[in-house]
Amino acid sequence: MLPLKSMTWVLLLLLLSPAIINLSTSQSDARWAAKKRRLRDKVHKMFYHAYDNYMIHAFPHDELKPLSKSFTDSLSELGNLKLERLPQDYSGSALTLIESLSSLVIMGNNTEFQSAVVWLSENLTFNVDARVNLFECNIRVLGGLVSAHLLATDSTDRLGKGVYKNQLLTLAEDLGKRFLPAFNTPTGLPYAWVNLKYGVMENETTETSTSGCGSLILEMGALSRLTGDPKYESAALRALRKLWSMRSSLNLLGTTLDVSTGEWIEYSTGIGAGVDSFYEYLFKAHILFGKEEFWRMFHSAYIAVQKYFRHGPWYHEADMRTGKATYWQLTSLQAFWPGLQVLVGDIAAANSSHREFVYVWKKYGVLPERYLLDHQMLHPTEKYYPLRPELAESTFYLYQATKDPWYIEVGESIVNSLNLYTKVDGGFASIRDVTTMQLEDHQHSFFLAET
DSSP, X not given: OOOHHHHHHHHHHHHHHHHHHHHHHHHHHHHHHHHHHHHHHHHHHHHHHHHHHHHHHTTTSSEEETTTTEEEOOTTTTTOTTOOSOOSSOXXXXXXXXXXXXXXXXXXXXXXXXXXXXXXXXXXXXXXXXXXXXXXXXXXXXXXXXXXXXHHSSTTOOSOTTTOSSHHHHHHHHHHHHHGGGGOSSSSOOOSEEETTTBSOTTOOOEEEHHHHHXXXXXXXXXXXXXXXXXXXXXXXXXXXXXXXXXXXXXXXXSEEETTTOOEEEOEEOSSTTTHHHHHHHHHHHHHHOOHHHHHHHHHHHHHHHHHTEETTEEOOEETTTOOBOOOEEEGGGGGHHHHHHHHTOHHHHHHHHHHHHHHHHHHSSOOSEEETTTTEEOSSOOOBOOOOHHHHHHHHHHHHHOXXXXXXXHHHHHHHIXXXXXXXXXXXXXXXTTTTEEESOBOHHHHHTO
């Protein structure tokens, strides 16, 4: 038994320890709160450095070239790596401004948001002879307009009285109508490319990706709900159901397919480029529209991914028919996956794979486009970093789910890397080669919308 004097000290410590712990906890909380404020202010400045340079040097063209302080009319180039069939008389659709609308609201800049809405209402037209990638135009332009319409009409009354009369929704519906000719195929799977003025061009390629025809339901579904016209959601839903019917007996889908025949072209598949957003959209469509059908599809697909692609914390690619591994590589687009896992509730798996992406980010300073897992080295040609948002997004979701301050430190590392390696006088430039940090004269519009 303890002596009386010792017992007195023990009791005193028991009484005082909660106060000591509370004091140290409150001091720690105050430090993290101060750090978050500093980082928030830093990101605020980064946004305006990118946005102001776009407005000065590139607007109303599509995207900023930050090194030369000029512009590119890139809407018709998105997804068009060979730069084929570029329009001659297209002079931009203010793509970066459209993508910045929701970010302006997040930054609390209702004045600039209103100015942008008014300008787009009076000047933007989609009656242009431009062949665009359906997937890219949907997620960036239609998504940007629909999101901004929702923000313009919510209960906070952020626009001046009488300013907004659904002009953005009118533009979104006009664009949605221009998408519909792409769905006129024997399978209902849409062409990857559509001309905004003339529809599907003669001799258009019939090859598309799983993402290309399986990532349309959020924007087109929302457009139907907002306009009361079901044809947009119906077209996207028909394509999604057809795509799901083409899955293998293992519940896996390939990467590329033919929209006329409904046959697979590329059987090797994973969670990266060409497939990534198919998974993301299935689950988010379940959240947005509440349909059990979307959950059933996603649940089956998710179990298959975890069974056939996962190898410890990494995800490789596999043949959709056999489940046998094909390529052992990490791609920067895969970094969305931990964020999706957080939404699903699989936090342990999300944390595990997220840490591997962070390891590669810290190894190079940014996340290279492709990293060969089996050789623990960069892909010899895909060594670029185009200011992608996926790792930052997953870091955000994991912090929100866990409140673990380690994720704040990861966020700080991302912010510091972007400022150190990509910030230039005229904005933020993409990185052409992560081994030399050589820059490329391009500030992608998604940098303002997402990163």
